[in-house]
Amino acid sequence: MIEFEDVTYGYGGAPLLADVSLRLAPGSFHFLTGPSGAGKTTLLKLCYGELIASQGRVTLFGQDARTMTRDDVAMMRRRIGVVHQDQQFLDHLSVVENLSLPLTVSGRTTPQGDLEELIRWVGLENQAQAHPPELSGGERQRAALARAIVMSPEVILADEPTGNVDWEMSLRLLKLMVELNKMGKTIMIATHDLNLIRSAKQQVQARVLRISNHRLQLAGADL
Amino acid sequence: MNRLSGLLQLITGDAQADRVVPPTGFTARLTLFASAAMAFLTVFALALSLATGRLAENWSSALAHSSTIRVSAPEGQVEAQVLAVMDVLETTPGIADARVLTDDEQRRLLEPWFGPDLPLDTLPVPRLIEVTETAEGYDAAGLRARLAGEAPGAVLDDHTRWREPLVRAADRLRMLGLVSILLIAATTAVMITLAASAALAANAQVIRVLRLVGARDAYIARAFVRRYTLRALTGAAVGTALGMVAILLLPKADATGTFLTGLGFQGPGWLWPLTIPPLAAVVAFAATRRAAFATLRERS
């Protein structure tokens, strides 16, 4: 679904990521780890066409990312749910309007019941009419997750989804991710939280990729 | 064609799409005001064009009915030639009336150039005969030929020489009115482009989020285009209405009217200003669309 072949990327200067090869198979569960500033967010951005590789090839759903038009990118993003590190809500819309934004912009509707079920699933039934700035860190993360999956995408990319939340909330978010994976979704979570990864490994078959020295490596069992 | 259906779709609207872009405070009021002001000016430019058009027509028809014959001859022969000319005119078809100007009338004509105490009888000033033609008119070439035979000192001046510049001036004035309308339309486009660009820049973060959740450029552009088109339409409607009221309240004069009092719209002419609001909407639609796509493309 998402494939990198010898991808190199740098913001102008020296490459931040070099010779990265990667393949996200359908239904797989990946963690992406590495110290802060290693390039985790950058790698995810390459996965959803926000950045284009300087060298090498990124293939998204069979299409070379370099040849995609702006409309192609928009269409591709409807198949990938992204939980952004900084969430990115529209503050003038209510939580429920934010959650259904991907549906709105693609001219789709979903049965009201499905939307309510999704909101219950992430535990935001009391915040549905609130506006994003009124939410706590954990609520924002759950809202971001709900928005990422509202289009029922095949792939879910989450960038530090447990960034500003306590351990209990982290486990709750992880549990939601694991449930999604059991439904057949392809998942990649970028995190520097090794405890979260350990906890996940007890629930699901997950591969751990680590960015170290600009390269991507498969982490061993030493985690 | 594509644009037209886009425009129709825009008017019928998509309330949900409208909500995704937050209200854009001052640019909204700016667009309303600018469209109203421009529509108001357009009403006057239109009135000017229509009035000068009418004027050009009136002038060319009114002037066409009179001409002059100038008789200049050596001393002693003038009177004989004037009589010969009058004889010729009497038997020329299409001449309604012919009259020799009196000394007083001629003096008055010359006064602006030579002062009031002109000794007309001692000067070789030509005699002037004023000719009024019938609606059908006369054959100027035929008349000239006969005059050449009967009164070699007579010259027919059928006014075309000085009628034309007047009509040309009126036509030019009408052109200037139309050019003004085009300039106003262009200025409106520029102002709406600036306002829409400011709104697009102010909403950079909103546009970013919309793109992240899979919105296509066309969708994002539409949210802005719809807004500015409707605002331009509303503003122009108000401006046009005010302009028409102002024209309606202009003082009236008699039927012939002079240029200034004849500035109003007449009859079906009142329908013309009604095209201003829809045209303003079309201008706004095109301008915002261009601005939106340009901004979205450069911010990928």
Ligand SMILES: Nc1ncnc2c1ncn2[C@@H]1O[C@H](COP(=O)(O)OP(=O)(O)O)[C@@H](O)[C@H]1O
């Ligand atoms: N838009 C950008 N322009 C220039 N440098 C950037 C930009 N985004 C990130 N960087 C730099 O790239 C490096 C990796 O960033 P990032 O991918 O966010 O790392 P991580 O998510 O692993 O913390 C950092 O040093 C960061 O400063």
Ligand SMILES: [Mg+2]
């Ligand atoms: Mg990051």
